[in-house]
Amino acid sequence: MENCVFCKIVAGEIPSSKRYEDEELVIFEDIAPKAKIHLLCVPKEHFALLSEADDARAALLGRMLKKIGTLAPSLGLAGGYRLVVNQGEAAGQTVHHLHIHILGGEPLPWE
Numbered sequence: 001m002e003n004c005v006f007c008k009i010v011a012g013e014i015p016s017s018k019r020y021e022d023e024e025l026v027i028f029e030d031i032a033p034k035a036k037i038h039l040l041c042v043p044k045e046h047f048a049l050l051s052e053a054d055d056a057r058a059a060l061l062g063r064m065l066k067k068i069g070t071l072a073p074s075l076g077l078a079g080g081y082r083l084v085v086n087q088g089e090a091a092g093q094t095v096h097h098l099h100i101h102i103l104g105g106e107p108l109p110w111e
C-alpha cells in the first residue's frame with residue numbers, strides 16, 4: 001500500500017526499533033510511547049480495519065495475540081501489559097494499517 005507508514009516500516013524503508021519479526025508480523029517500538037514500554041504489533045499484510053478481517057485475517061489476528069502472549073516475558077512485560085486497537089476516527093486511529101498497541105513496563109491506571 002503506497003504512503004502507508006507501517007508498510008514502509010515492514011519493508012524496511014523507514015527505520016524502526018524492531019523487537020521481533022517473522023513471516024507474517026513485526027513488533028517494533030512506538031515512536032511516541034504512551035507507557036514505559038509501548039510496542040506495536042503489525043501484520044505484514046496491509047489492511048486498515050477489523051471490519052476488513054475475513055476468516056484468514058481473523059486467524060492471523062489470533063496468531064498475533066498468541067505470539068504477543070508467548071513473547072511478553074522476553075519483551076519486558078512479564079508483570080502484565082495492556083493491548084489496545086484504536087479503530088476508526090472516533091478512537092483516534094491515525095495509521096490506517098491495523099495494529100495492536102502493547103503497553104506495559106509499569107503499573108497502568110485503569111480507573
Ligand code: 5GP
Pocket residue numbers: 005014016017028029030031032033040085086092093094095096
Ligand atoms: P493509532 O492512533 O493509529 O492507533 O496509533 C498509531 C501509532 O503509530 C501511534 O502511537 C504513533 O506514535 C505510532 N507511529 C506513527 N508513525 C510512526 C513511525 O514512523 N514509527 C513508529 N515506530 N511509530 C509510529
Ligand code: ZN
Pocket residue numbers: 001004005006007008045046047096097
Ligand atoms: Zn500498510
